[in-house]
Amino acid sequence: MADQNSSYHLTPEEQQRRRRRSIALGLTLGILCILLFAITIAKLGPQVLNRPL
Amino acid sequence: MNTLSNSLTETQAESRAKAGLSQGDVSDFFALLKPRVMFLVVFTALVGMVVSHPDVNPILAFVSLLMIAVGGGASGCLNMWWDADIDAVMTRTRKRPIPAGKIQPNEALAFGLTLSAGSVLILGLASNWLAAGLLAFTIFFYVVIYSMWLKRSTPQNIVIGGAAGALPPVVAQAAVTGHVAWDSVILFAIIFMWTPPHFWALALVKSGDYERAGIPMMPNVAGPDSTRFQILAYTVLLAPLGMAPVFFGFGGLAYALISLVGGLGMLALAIQVYRLRQGEPAMRVAQQLFAFSILYLFLLFATLLAEHGFGFFHPVLG
Numbered sequence: 001m002a003d004q005n006s007s008y009h010l011t012p013e014e015q016q017r018r019r020r021r022s023i024a025l026g027l028t029l030g031i032l033c034i035l036l037f038a039i040t041i042a043k044l045g046p047q048v049l050n051r052p053l
Numbered sequence: 054m055n056t057l058s059n060s061l062t063e064t065q066a067e068s069r070a071k072a073g074l075s076q077g078d079v080s081d082f083f084a085l086l087k088p089r090v091m092f093l094v095v096f097t098a099l100v101g102m103v104v105s106h107p108d109v110n111p112i113l114a115f116v117s118l119l120m121i122a123v124g125g126g127a128s129g130c131l132n133m134w135w136d137a138d139i140d141a142v143m144t145r146t147r148k149r150p151i152p153a154g155k156i157q158p159n160e161a162l163a164f165g166l167t168l169s170a171g172s173v174l175i176l177g178l179a180s181n182w183l184a185a186g187l188l189a190f191t192i193f194f195y196v197v198i199y200s201m202w203l204k205r206s207t208p209q210n211i212v213i214g215g216a217a218g219a220l221p222p223v224v225a226q227a228a229v230t231g232h233v234a235w236d237s238v239i240l241f242a243i244i245f246m247w248t249p250p251h252f253w254a255l256a257l258v259k260s261g262d263y264e265r266a267g268i269p270m271m272p273n274v275a276g277p278d279s280t281r282f283q284i285l286a287y288t289v290l291l292a293p294l295g296m297a298p299v300f301f302g303f304g305g306l307a308y309a310l311i312s313l314v315g316g317l318g319m320l321a322l323a324i325q326v327y328r329l330r331q332g333e334p335a336m337r338v339a340q341q342l343f344a345f346s347i348l349y350l351f352l353l354f355a356t357l358l359a360e361h362g363f364g365f366f367h368p369v370l371g
Contacts, residue, residue: 008074017078024079032171035116039179042112 077156084150085133085161086126086168094125094221097244100354101222101237103361104303107229116179117228121221124172124188128195128217130165134158135200139266145259176228184228191220205267208274215248216241236303239294240354246291247350250284250323254343257281257326258336281327284342288323292316295353305366308356315349 010018098121102114133140133151141152150156169192177185199214207213219241226237256263256270257277263270271280295312298304304312322342329335360366 010074014074014076017076020079021075021077021082024082035119035175036178038112039116039175042110043179 075157075160076154077150077160081150081155082164085130085156085164087129087133088126090129090218091122091126093218095122096351097240097354098122098221098225100357100361101225101240102229103358104236104240104298105226105230105234106361109229113179114229117176117184118225120172120176120179121188121224121228123168124176124192125221127165127168127172128192130161130168131192131196132200134161134165135196136204137161139205139268142266143259143262145262180228181231183231183233184224187220187224187227187233191217191224194220206269208269208271210269211252212249215245215252218248219244235301236298239297239301243291243294243297243353244350246287246294247346249287250291250319251343251346251350253280253284254326254339254346257339258343278330281330285323285327288319292320295319295349298357299369302368302370303361304357304369305360306369307365307367308353308360309369311352311356315352318345319349 095118098118102118107114133149136146137149137151137158140146140149146152151158151161169189173185173189173192176188195214195217199210199217203210203214222240222244223233223237227233253271256272257280260270260272260277264273271283275283293316295316296304296309299309299312319342322338322345325338326335326342329338
């Protein structure tokens with residue numbers, strides 16, 4: 001993707017917007033992980049971690 | 054000169070978008086979710102949960118509410134993707150991210166579809182598949198039935214399409230109880246009946262906008278006088294329906310008083326809208342009805358929330 005866009009030079013404003021989008025995406029993915037973990041614990045209880053491997 | 058530089062900037066933005074470089078900021082993506090509508094969805098869904106007095110894990114209830122909000126936002130996003138052409142010609146909507154050129158239509162489509170699928174899936178995992186199915190149906194109804202079909206083809210668009218906006222309390226109740234009961238159906242009916250007077254009051258004021266965009270809103274098709282009569286007819290049905298929670302036992306004393314006074318207020322304004330048909334006073338009273346209808350619905354649901362969520366419930370009957 002970076003190579004494909006190498007002919008373009010991002011303006012500082014565009015770089016800032018891309019950075020903000022990246023941070024928002026990262027936070028969203030982090031929240032998603034926490035939500036899925038919380039759902040698992042809430043639905044199955046802490047015993048979900050206590051099983052034979 | 055200014056116009057020339059603007060057009061150059063637009064061309065640059067277009068070429069960069071074609072190269073896969075998004076131009077949107079986080080706030081633009083957030084605006085695609087129609088935050089104000091999303092707030093209304095969360096609020097009515099929360100009331101749908103609270104009146105059910107569910108015995109449910111609060112984390113699961115919170116996740117369910119969050120996913121209903123995300124699903125509502127996703128349908129708003131897909132609506133903006135589909136309606137970008139008409140949004141561009143209406144003064145009320147021309148600054149939305151797609152017509153303003155901040156976000157490309159394909160970005161909005163991908164964003165909306167991802168959030169739709171994600172919200173339905175996680176709601177199903179967190180609560181049950183009845184709730185997830187209802188949320189999927191709500192998104193489908195709003196995007197396909199309302200936005201793609203009814204909105205541009207019939208003046209009954211917002212009457213039938215209003216069902217999508219009325220479903221969140223039903224989805225919420227299904228999420229926390231696993232079934233749909235009368236109380237959420239009554240909340241659905243109240244929002245459903247509230248929608249025509251609310252939107253037609255706005256359409257009376259903004260009829261020029263809708264006409265320019267080619268949307269067959271009631272004032273443009275049946276005329277302002279017929280619209281005024283229909284606003285009054287729906288309000289006559291809405292005012293007693295607003296009191297139905299009292300008779301079904303989940304609206305207490307405070308709700309009875311507020312729904313009575315609010316219903317009379319709605320009726321008084323609808324009669325004024327019906328009587329005043331010319332000039333500035335007619336526009337002003339239509340605007341007042343539009344604004345008051347928001348307050349009315351908010352007060353009804355806020356009172357139910359206070360009664361069931363904070364222990365202010367004092368039964369009127371029995």
